[in-house]
Amino acid sequence: MRACNRNSVLYSALARGLALLLSTASAQAGSTPITHGTLELVAENQWIAPGQKFDLGLHFQLEKGWHIYWINPGDSGEPPRVEWQLPQGVTAGVIEWPTPHRLESPTIMDFGYENAVTLIVPMQPDASLAAQHSVQFGASVKLLVCSHEMCIPGKAQLSLALPIKSQPPPSDPRTADLFAGARKSLPLPMPGNWKIKVADRKDSFVLTANIGHQTTQAVFFPLVESQIENTAPQKLVSLASGFQLTLRKSDQLLKPIQRLKGVLTLSTDRAYLIDVPLRKARSSSGTE
Amino acid sequence: MKRSTLNVMLVALLLCMASLTSAAKVGEAAPDFTATASNGKAVHLADYRGKYVVLEWHNNGCPYVGKHYKSGNMQRLQKQWTSQGVIWFTILSSAPGNQGYVTASEENDYLAKMQAAPTAALLDPSGQIGHLYDAKTSPQMIVINPQGVVIYSGAIDDKPTTDLDGVPGATNYVNRALEQAMAGKPVETPATRPYGCSVKYGD
Numbered sequence: 001m002r003a004c005n006r007n008s009v010l011y012s013a014l015a016r017g018l019a020l021l022l023s024t025a026s027a028q029a030g031s032t033p034i035t036h037g038t039l040e041l042v043a044e045n046q047w048i049a050p051g052q053k054f055d056l057g058l059h060f061q062l063e064k065g066w067h068i069y070w071i072n073p074g075d076s077g078e079p080p081r082v083e084w085q086l087p088q089g090v091t092a093g094v095i096e097w098p099t100p101h102r103l104e105s106p107t108i109m110d111f112g113y114e115n116a117v118t119l120i121v122p123m124q125p126d127a128s129l130a131a132q133h134s135v136q137f138g139a140s141v142k143l144l145v146c147s148h149e150m151c152i153p154g155k156a157q158l159s160l161a162l163p164i165k166s167q168p169p170p171s172d173p174r175t176a177d178l179f180a181g182a183r184k185s186l187p188l189p190m191p192g193n194w195k196i197k198v199a200d201r202k203d204s205f206v207l208t209a210n211i212g213h214q215t216t217q218a219v220f221f222p223l224v225e226s227q228i229e230n231t232a233p234q235k236l237v238s239l240a241s242g243f244q245l246t247l248r249k250s251d252q253l254l255k256p257i258q259r260l261k262g263v264l265t266l267s268t269d270r271a272y273l274i275d276v277p278l279r280k281a282r283s284s285s286g287t288e
Numbered sequence: 289m290k291r292s293t294l295n296v297m298l299v300a301l302l303l304c305m306a307s308l309t310s311a312a313k314v315g316e317a318a319p320d321f322t323a324t325a326s327n328g329k330a331v332h333l334a335d336y337r338g339k340y341v342v343l344e345w346h347n348n349g350c351p352y353v354g355k356h357y358k359s360g361n362m363q364r365l366q367k368q369w370t371s372q373g374v375i376w377f378t379i380l381s382s383a384p385g386n387q388g389y390v391t392a393s394e395e396n397d398y399l400a401k402m403q404a405a406p407t408a409a410l411l412d413p414s415g416q417i418g419h420l421y422d423a424k425t426s427p428q429m430i431v432i433n434p435q436g437v438v439i440y441s442g443a444i445d446d447k448p449t450t451d452l453d454g455v456p457g458a459t460n461y462v463n464r465a466l467e468q469a470m471a472g473k474p475v476e477t478p479a480t481r482p483y484g485c486s487v488k489y490g491d
Binding site for chain 2: 075076077078105106107108110144146148149151152225226252
């Protein structure tokens, strides 16, 4: 499954390289060096149309052996943080985090991204925006870049200029592959026919998923820190129409939780966002 | 005869298994260790039974550790608590070649330059102590009570960033644990996620 992942990353890196080669005169600002890599602010469309939501992307290209972190970084690290400087009348949404990878060593399990990753951030322009030749987008990014041997803090100030026009904006061919790749790596909403239950046991959460077919492979990435023991093996029992996954509770989990939220990957190219209320064991009810 | 031999073997096996699998957990006995300090002295944890002991995982290149040393916060804590009889061990579990690995004399220079004041800095390049306590990050902090029981394990405070301005106004979990335990109260927050850089073990 790893090899498959690497191929898709390689593919997007190649596509990106090709796009860079093909682009000459560029409205995109180009990539900014960061610690052990580069970072670039990219736009999916060639211009902004008033009132029409559009996507920007933070594209990270990392040297081999270095990684950045998911929104829940796992046992160590910290996700990138961005502060926007936006044109008047534009508001930023939250980062859409692609499905992370496990970054593991025998004692530490982190969640993040190696090689290349694009974090999509949706933007909403006001309907009242007037056409302009060019408006500036700025992003101050703070991040932690780590290898197995060391961690280094990074900072970057990114900028991008885009015109505002009243016509519907065409997508930018130079970034089309990048955004398509980034969307493919986002976890999907949970399918409506799935039934997931999570039992709250003394030392573990037991997730039982009925997804309509037998499943032999599943990995859960918790969206919230300190709920499950990241390094503990996730014991999977294959069921006729799904699977059961036992997740050991974290030693840092001091209060009962109400819901289990996270990303469930069933194979390298399929990941789903789940958010399931917990079913308390009957015997332990009454204590809150 | 045979049976007693078997019992001895069983006990030995169980002890062996315990020492292999027991990472320090809050509420459980702090695993004992012997280490060499940067000042050349041997340190045996069990010798400090009867005192509170703080373990601080250190990596001088880690930006989260840097935050607490550049701001003077760690040195302040070390002075504040050692002056009240608390034993404070800074532990260096980075493997040779990895960030944070230093020789004894380099560590002594660092301690002098930073005006750090732990009871001792313990050199753990094999990661033995780190693994014994399942230390995941620098700066992970562990507090052991006079009975030798782990009463806190986790982050130094509630601001998991590398920004220096995150130090003032942070809730310091080590202070809380020591203050509450010394007042005879249970530690309100005995375990947190120990933020920081992963400990740079050499696997």
